[in-house]
Amino acid sequence: xxxAMSKLELxxxxxxxxxxxxxxxCSNRSGKPSGKVDHEIVQxxxxxxxxxxRLCQLMPRKKKLPVSPAKMLAGREGxxxxxxxxxxxxxxxxxxxxxxxxxxxxxxxxxxxxxxxxQFSADGSLFVAGFxxxxxxxYNVDGGWKVQKNILAKSLRWTVTDTSLSPDQRYLVYTxxxxxxxxxxxxxANTESLANVTEIHEGLDFSASxxxxxxxxxxxxxxxxxxxxxxxxxxxxIYVYDLEANKLSLRIGAHMADVNTVTFADxxxxxxxxxxxxxxxxxxxxRCFVTKDKPAGVLMGHLEGVTYIDSRxxxxxxxxxxxxxTIKLWDIRKMSSSASCNLGFRNYEWDYRWMDxxxxxxxxxxxxxxxxxxxxxxxxxxxxxxxxxxxxYSTGQKYIYTGSHDSRVYIYDVVTGAQVAVLxxxxxxxxxxxxxxxxPMLVSSSWDxxxxxxxxxxxxxxxxxxxxxxxxxxxxx
Numbered sequence: 001x002x003x004a005m006s007k008l009e010l011x012x013x014x015x016x017x018x019x020x021x022x023x024x025x026c027s028n029r030s031g032k033p034s035g036k037v038d039h040e041i042v043q044x045x046x047x048x049x050x051x052x053x054r055l056c057q058l059m060p061r062k063k064k065l066p067v068s069p070a071k072m073l074a075g076r077e078g079x080x081x082x083x084x085x086x087x088x089x090x091x092x093x094x095x096x097x098x099x100x101x102x103x104x105x106x107x108x109x110x111x112x113x114x115x116x117x118x119q120f121s122a123d124g125s126l127f128v129a130g131f132x133x134x135x136x137x138x139y140n141v142d143g144g145w146k147v148q149k150n151i152l153a154k155s156l157r158w159t160v161t162d163t164s165l166s167p168d169q170r171y172l173v174y175t176x177x178x179x180x181x182x183x184x185x186x187x188x189a190n191t192e193s194l195a196n197v198t199e200i201h202e203g204l205d206f207s208a209s210x211x212x213x214x215x216x217x218x219x220x221x222x223x224x225x226x227x228x229x230x231x232x233x234x235x236x237x238i239y240v241y242d243l244e245a246n247k248l249s250l251r252i253g254a255h256m257a258d259v260n261t262v263t264f265a266d267x268x269x270x271x272x273x274x275x276x277x278x279x280x281x282x283x284x285x286x287r288c289f290v291t292k293d294k295p296a297g298v299l300m301g302h303l304e305g306v307t308y309i310d311s312r313x314x315x316x317x318x319x320x321x322x323x324x325x326t327i328k329l330w331d332i333r334k335m336s337s338s339a340s341c342n343l344g345f346r347n348y349e350w351d352y353r354w355m356d357x358x359x360x361x362x363x364x365x366x367x368x369x370x371x372x373x374x375x376x377x378x379x380x381x382x383x384x385x386x387x388x389x390x391x392x393y394s395t396g397q398k399y400i401y402t403g404s405h406d407s408r409v410y411i412y413d414v415v416t417g418a419q420v421a422v423l424x425x426x427x428x429x430x431x432x433x434x435x436x437x438x439x440p441m442l443v444s445s446s447w448d449x450x451x452x453x454x455x456x457x458x459x460x461x462x463x464x465x466x467x468x469x470x471x472x473x474x475x476x477x
Contacts, residue, residue: 048396275306297335
C-alpha cells in the first residue's frame with residue numbers, strides 16, 4: 001500500500017507541475033484544434049466527465065488542469081462530493097478518460113487479406129472482425145483473445161462490408177455487395193462455421209419487394225431490442241427488416257446516391273440517421289412518415305460523400321466521417337426540412353478511390369454548414385473509413401476517434417478539436433477501430449491484415465513488430 005500511495009503522489013506531482021505526462025487532459029500534442037465548440041455539447045460533455053464541483057473547490061490545483069488521481073482518491077475518502085465516499089459516474093470518467101489507450105500495440109491476429117470491419121460487443125467480452133477473404137472471426141476477449149467462432153461467409157461479393165452483433169450476443173449478421181443479409185448463430189458450440197456445411201447461414205432477402213433487383217449493402221445495424229435490422233444500400237435506399245415476422249417491413253428511397261451508413265439514433269428505434277454519397281446526412285422519424293421517402297430533416301455541411309455515422313445515443317447528437325477529409329458533429333435540432341442550399345459544380349476532377357484529395361479543396365467551406373463542429377487531421381480515401389464517440393462509461397464520450405487512410409488512428413477532443421493522440425503501427429489504411437466499452441483498450445484493423453491492441457498502461461508483452469507485407473496500392477469501396 002505504501003508503494004501504491006507513493007506512486008500516486010509522484011503521479012500527482014507530474015500531473016500538476018511536471019513536464020512530461022501521458023494524460024490527455026494536460027498534454028500538448030501535435031495537431032491544431034479547430035476552435036472550441038460554443039454549444040450545449042460542451043456542458044453535456046463536462047457533466048459526464050468533470051469531477052464534482054465541490055471537490056474542485058476544496059482541493060487546490062492549477063487552473064484548467066484535471067484533478068490528480070491522488071487528490072481524487074483523497075476527496076473520495078473525505079466524502080468531499082457528499083456521496084458517502086463513492087465516485088459519481090462523472091468522477092469515474094474524469095479519472096479514466098485521461099488514460100488513453102495509446103501504448104503498444106500488441107498483435108491480436110494477422111490475416112492474409114484486408115480487414116474491413118471490427119467491433120467490440122456491447123459488454124466488451126467479444127470482438128468481431130471481418131476480412132475481405134470471406135472470413136469473419138469472433139474473439140473471446142476475456143479468454144485470452146482465442147477465436148471463439150471462425151465464420152466462412154456465404155455468397156460473398158467483393159468483401160464483408162459490415163457486421164452487426166445482436167444485443168443478446170447470440171446472432172451475428174453480415175453483409176456484402178449483395179441484397180442478401182446472412183445471419184449466424186454465434187452461441188452454437190461449433191468453432192468453425194462454414195456456410196450451410198457445418199452450420200446454416202440463413203439468408204434474409206432485402207430485395208423481395210423489388211422482384212430480385214440486385215444491389216449491395218454497405219451498412220447494417222441491429223435495433224436495441226434485437227427485433228429489427230436497418231440497412232443502407234447501393235440503390236440509394238434504407239431498408240428495415242422485421243426479424244420476428246421474417247420479412248422486409250420498410251424501404252425508403254432515401255438519397256440521390258449510395259447510402260453508405262445508417263444507424264438508430266437511440267434505444268427507442270424511432271429515429272434513424274443516414275449518410276450518403278450525395279453529401280447529406282438525413283434524419284428519419286418512423287412515427288410520422290407523412291410523405292413517402294421524406295425525411296424529418298436534412299443536415300448540410302459536408303462537401304463530399306459521407307462514409308460513416310455514429311450516434312451519441314441521446315437522440316440529438318451524432319458525428320459523421322466524410323470524403324471531404326473531415327468529421328462533423330451535428331445537432332439534429334439544427335436540421336432543415338430540405339437540402340435548400342445548392343453547392344454548384346466543383347471546379348476539379350476527383351475520385352477518392354484512387355486519387356489524393358485536391359489541395360485547393362481543403363480550405364473550402366459549405367455555404368450552409370449546419371454542423372456544430374469540424375475535426376480535421378485524418379485522411380478519408382480509398383474506403384469508407386469509420387469514426388466513433390469514445391465510450392460513455394470510461395470517458396463520458398469526451399473524445400472522437402477514427403481510422404485513416406494514412407495507416408493511423410486519430411483521437412480528437414470533442415470540445416477543443418485538438419488531436420490528443422495519434423496511433424502509428426499499420427502500413428495500409430485503417431478502415432475500422434473499436435474502443436473497449438469499459439477498459440482503456442482500443443483495437444485497430446487495417447488493410448495490411450493486422451488486428452492490433454492498444455492499451456494503457458499495457459499488458460507487459462512485447463509490442464507487435466511493424467508488418468513487412470507488401471502494401472497494395474489500388475483500393476476500392
